[in-house]
Structures are given as structure tokens and as C-alpha cells.
Amino acid sequence: MMPFSTSFASRYSSAAMLVFALLSAVAPLAFSAQPADNPQSPVLPKSAADWRHAAIIDIDEAYQLSLENHPGVYDTANPDFLKNLQAAKAAGLALAVRVEDAAGYVAATQAFNVRIHDGHAGMSHNLDAQQLPAERWPGFITVWRGDALYVYAAETGGPSVGAEVLACDAKPIKQIISTNVFGFQGRSDEAGHWWVRAPRVFLDRGNPFLVLPKRCQFSLNGKRSQDSLVWKALSQQASKWRTESYNGEQLEVGMSEPRKKLFWLAMPTFAPDEKQREAYRLMLKGLSEHRQKFLEADAVVLDLRQNQGGSSEWSQSFAQALWGKSRVDRRVAAYGAKTEVWWRASPGNTDFVTGLVEVLTQQKQIEGAQWAKIQSEGMQAALARGDKFFVEVEPALPGAADAKLDVKLDVKADVFGDPPAFKVPVYVIVPGQCASACLDAIDVFSLFSNTSLIGAPSSADSTYMDVRTQLLTSGLAEVIIPNKVYVNRPRKNGQVYLPAIYIKDLEWSNANLLKTVEADLIRRKQ
The missing domain is CATH 2.30.42.10 (PDZ domain)
Incomplete structure (x- = not known):
């Protein structure tokens, strides 16, 4: 399951960004159907018939929970979702009746997932490597x-x-x-x-x-x-080759200068641990204190290899440091001006968001708790009215902007107070698995004409976000349930980014990527 993305619809407050970053940790706490005496390991079926029965029951339960809670079921912009969900049940059950072991169980659930055709829906099994055939x-x-x-x-x-x-x-x-x-x-x-x-x-x-x-x-x-x-x-050598082949060398979060006046910013994750957060803070500090060096650079490379999402707050902060906060804020506001957040007000989703209020209060995340309380109350009211959705409104929270940006202005034009313009070539290295907050980063970077995407086509994002997982009764798998849908998001459901320069070298090494950048810089001068 992909990490959660704050995206532009969460522009309303920093509290929203905070809550979204915590959702993945909170979700398992909010819904746990595992046996209380053994909350970590499910009881495994003992026979082929038991595995077959588990696959049938679990796929049916995952379908029912998705039907009751997933916003896609009532999304008028995606009329195929319900048909896909129904086809997923049929496909999964067609294989489930032939299941004889753990590998068959996993395959049947995967067939269920594929037919839904959405990365934020389906099932995620809880079987570990020892319970499946060796690769x-x-x-x-x-x-x-x-x-x-x-x-x-x-x-x-x-x-x-x-x-x-x-x-x-x-x-x-x-x-x-x-x-x-x-x-x-x-x-x-x-x-x-x-x-x-x-x-x-x-x-x-x-x-x-x-x-x-x-x-x-x-x-x-x-x-x-x-x-x-x-x-x-699979041998150790095979595992090593597979890791290397995936999308090249993995750099630690940080900034380097492969040659004078060419800066390389490695961003392998937007869900950083504390060490990585500190590295990000050091990079941002360097950008802020030495911005003139970047204004005079030959090129800046933003390396997203390995990145599979997290919080879009990081990429927005780097964009602000490079292009200037006011410029980025104006363009981001205009880009997402028509985006709305619709929360699916099912009983399960409403209980989940309501539970966030208590969790965030206990963690002394006051702004986040207040934000969650507003969404919870809105969802409860919608549920009481029989409405399928609660449409989020911008909350008046401490620290939120006092006034909306005037997006009717020419947002590309500089205004008084803007810092010097950042116009040097920016190359964003895009891996094929880039999704969620990794795509949000490209959304922001691409708002500026000096940005070029290089590498591979990205993955696409669902418009269904802020996922919780609910354990199925068997404990063998979880169902993936987004709580909300973005309406009128500029980047459509299933839309990918294509690179301006494809990198088809077998090895996505630092040397090969740098060679591609240098060749394009020479081309620009001709």
C-alpha cells in the first residue's frame, strides 16, 4: 500500500498535513479484528479446504466493506468504480474456489485487487515470507x-x-x-x-x-x-541485482555537488525517519542561506529515485526554497483552486475520523485534533442526514491563513516582495513507481517552466486518499479503504507524467543520469 499524500486539497491548513502523516500509524489501532490473545499472527488454515473457505469469505467481506465505505462507490466522476468492484469480486471468487494453499489465497486476493483498477482499494494480505513458497x-x-x-x-x-x-x-x-x-x-x-x-x-x-x-x-x-x-x-546475488535494477543507486537524503555549479538533491522518500528529517532540514537551511549559489548554478537535479510518497509538505518546502515561497503559494493556490475534498460519511469512516480526535488529543497535537474534530462533526451531520458525503470547508484554525490568495491574478507574474527569480534548469528524476506525494512533488515542480522531467513515466494516482485499513475477520488480510475523494483535482484519476527525456540505460547509475543531464545542458547552449 502506498504512503498517504497530503496533496493540494489539503492546502487548507498545516493541521491537515499533520493528520495525514499520522493516519498510517493510527489506522491499525482504530480497527483491529485480530484475536485479542494473539494480535499479530493470524490463525492459518490447516487444509486445502480451509484455505479455499478463507479466500471465499475474505474476498466477500472485502467486497462488502468496500461497498459500504469506499468513496468510489458513489463517485459520479468515476461511474466505472462500482462495476469494477463487482467484477473484482467475481474474478476473486472464480479463483478462490480453486485455492488450495497460502499462495493460491494470495493470488485470488491479488486478482480481486487488479480488477478494481485503483491503487487505493482492495486487499492487503498479512502472510509473511515463511508462510509462502520461496521466491x-x-x-x-x-x-x-x-x-x-x-x-x-x-x-x-x-x-x-x-x-x-x-x-x-x-x-x-x-x-x-x-x-x-x-x-x-x-x-x-x-x-x-x-x-x-x-x-x-x-x-x-x-x-x-x-x-x-x-x-x-x-x-x-x-x-x-x-x-x-x-x-x-532466488540467490543473494539475485536479490542484489534486483535491488540495483529497480531504479538505480539509492542515495541518502542530502545534497551534493557532482561538479562545480551543479547541485544534486536526493529525495528518496517523503516519509522520512528522524535521521532523514534532519537531513531534509539541513538541505532546506542550505538552500535558504546560500540561495545565490543556486541562482547562479548551471543546473539543479531533484532526485526522486526510490520515492514512493509520504507527506507532500517536504516537496512544497523545497519548491518554496528554490523558487520563493510567495511564487509557489500563488501557483499552488491557483492550481488547486477548484479542488474540493469530499469525505465519504459511512459509519465506519466516520467512526475512524472521530477516533482520530481522541488519539491526536492524547498526543497533544492540538491543531490536528481540532481539524479532525471539524471533519468528524461534518461527517456525523452528513451521516444523520443520510448524505453520502461531507464536503470539507476551510477551517478557521490557529496558524491558518487569514485570507485566501487572489487566484484571479496572473499567478506567473512577479509581485513586489518576491525574491530574485530562480531560472536555472531543474531536472526531476522520475522513477516508474512515483505515486502519491511523489506525484504531488511533480505537480509543484512542474508549475515552473524551467523544470524538466527525466527518467521514466510515473505511476498514476487515485483520487481516493487518506487510506485506513480494516482487518478482516480471519486476520489473514486487511481491506484498504480511503476516507475521501478529491473532486475537480487538476491531475485526473489515472493520469501519469511522461518524461521529457527517457533514460533507457540498463543501469540508472548516478554517472549515467549525470551524463544525461550534461548532454541536455550542452543541447540547450547550441
Whole structure:
């Protein structure tokens, strides 16, 4: 499950941002159906019939809870959601009746998730690695680079590194990926998901409902070859290659200067731990105290590799430090001026938000508790009226802006008091799995014309946000339930960002990425 995103609809107050950051920690506390005597480990089914029964019951329960609580069910902007949810139940149950073990249970729940076609809906199983078959591979790791699958690394005797995978068992590799991968995870119509998930076609976790490739055809420099695949336990070397291939080197949160006048800001997460928060604060301090250095730079690189979201407050703070707070605030306000937040006022969702008030009060988060109280009371009133939604209004909270920005003005024009304009080229490295607050970061950075996206297509975001999870009765899985929907958000449900420059190198190393940036800087001067 992706981390939560504050996004632009949460522009109303810092309290909203605070609460959203806490939701993931609070959700398991608010809804726990696990046995009280063993709250961590579910009781596992003992026979094939028991696993089959658990899959059927859990998929049906997940469907019912989603039907009762998910905002998509009543979202007029997404009339397909209910049909997709119903199709998900049918697809999940069609496999559930064939389940015989833990791997089959997981596959049936994954089939349920895929048919919903939304990253913020579905089920998340609670089985650990020891309860599932050991992961296997055929001796090589692949990567997707734009329009094809390539061999990233291989054991001795395996296919050549850099070779394109053409087909397996007389079927085009794209067809096998669509069946074996996207039949159980991800969304094949999102370009970023091909970069992230397509390579999993050569990783096996015991899914009994698919046929593994046996013999594949490869091509390198115009020469074709065929290899028979031998599936075996994933080795430590394979795990290392897989990690490296995912989206390149992982830098620690921080700022570096690969060469004079070129600054590299690594932002691998927007859900930082305390060490990472301190590193972010140091970067922001450096930007504030030495802004002139950035105004005179050749380029600034904002590296989002590894980033899967968190709180959008971080990216907005960096945008403010680079372009100027007033400029960013004006453009962000205009960008999200028509966005509304509609809270699904079901009994379960309302109880959850009401529970936040007590939790935040106990934590002495006074502003956050007051914000949650406003939403809770609004949801309770909507529920009493029989309304499906409570439409959030801007609360008058301590620390909130006293007046709204006038978004009718030319928000791109400078006004008195703006700091010197920041016009140097900004390159944002986008990984394929970029979603949630990672996408919010691109929303903000892209409001300025000196920003260029490089790397891969992003993933897409749901308009359903602020997820809670509710444990199913069996304890084997949780159902994913967003509490709200964004209405009139500029970035639509399922909309991806495409890079201006695709980086198709096998290795997303710092050196290869820097080479791409330097080449574009030379092109700009010509």
C-alpha cells in the first residue's frame, strides 16, 4: 500500500498535513479484528479446504466493506468504480474456489485487487515470507526500458546482458507479462507500471494460476538466441541485482555537488525517519542561506529515485526554497483552486475520523485534533442526514491563513516582495513507481517552466486518499479503504507524467543520469 499524500486539497491548513502523516500509524489501532490473545499472527488454515473457505469469505467481506465505505462507490466522476468492484469480486471468487494453499489465497486476493483498477482499494494480505513458497528466478534479472524488456544481469551461462527478451514459449513477451504479471498486480495501462512491474515476469512466488515461461528467445546486436529456463531459489546475488535494477543507486537524503555549479538533491522518500528529517532540514537551511549559489548554478537535479510518497509538505518546502515561497503559494493556490475534498460519511469512516480526535488529543497535537474534530462533526451531520458525503470547508484554525490568495491574478507574474527569480534548469528524476506525494512533488515542480522531467513515466494516482485499513475477520488480510475523494483535482484519476527525456540505460547509475543531464545542458547552449 502506498504512503498517504497530503496533496493540494489539503492546502487548507498545516493541521491537515499533520493528520495525514499520522493516519498510517493510527489506522491499525482504530480497527483491529485480530484475536485479542494473539494480535499479530493470524490463525492459518490447516487444509486445502480451509484455505479455499478463507479466500471465499475474505474476498466477500472485502467486497462488502468496500461497498459500504469506499468513496468510489458513489463517485459520479468515476461511474466505472462500482462495476469494477463487482467484477473484482467475481474474478476473486472464480479463483478462490480453486485455492488450495497460502499462495493460491494470495493470488485470488491479488486478482480481486487488479480488477478494481485503483491503487487505493482492495486487499492487503498479512502472510509473511515463511508462510509462502520461496521466491524463484531463472538465473537472470530483467528491466523494462521504454518499450521492451532487457536482461539486466545473469549468471554464467545465462542470456547476454543487454539482450532484449523477445518471446517465451512462442508467445510475445508482452503477452506473457500482461497475463502473468498484470493479471495479478499493477495496472497495464499505466506506463510507469511497466517499468516497475514487467520484470517480475521472471520472478515466481508459487502462484498456482499461471504458467511459468520454459524457453525464451533473446536478441542482441541483431543476433538471436534461445535458452531453456531452469527455475530455482532466488540467490543473494539475485536479490542484489534486483535491488540495483529497480531504479538505480539509492542515495541518502542530502545534497551534493557532482561538479562545480551543479547541485544534486536526493529525495528518496517523503516519509522520512528522524535521521532523514534532519537531513531534509539541513538541505532546506542550505538552500535558504546560500540561495545565490543556486541562482547562479548551471543546473539543479531533484532526485526522486526510490520515492514512493509520504507527506507532500517536504516537496512544497523545497519548491518554496528554490523558487520563493510567495511564487509557489500563488501557483499552488491557483492550481488547486477548484479542488474540493469530499469525505465519504459511512459509519465506519466516520467512526475512524472521530477516533482520530481522541488519539491526536492524547498526543497533544492540538491543531490536528481540532481539524479532525471539524471533519468528524461534518461527517456525523452528513451521516444523520443520510448524505453520502461531507464536503470539507476551510477551517478557521490557529496558524491558518487569514485570507485566501487572489487566484484571479496572473499567478506567473512577479509581485513586489518576491525574491530574485530562480531560472536555472531543474531536472526531476522520475522513477516508474512515483505515486502519491511523489506525484504531488511533480505537480509543484512542474508549475515552473524551467523544470524538466527525466527518467521514466510515473505511476498514476487515485483520487481516493487518506487510506485506513480494516482487518478482516480471519486476520489473514486487511481491506484498504480511503476516507475521501478529491473532486475537480487538476491531475485526473489515472493520469501519469511522461518524461521529457527517457533514460533507457540498463543501469540508472548516478554517472549515467549525470551524463544525461550534461548532454541536455550542452543541447540547450547550441
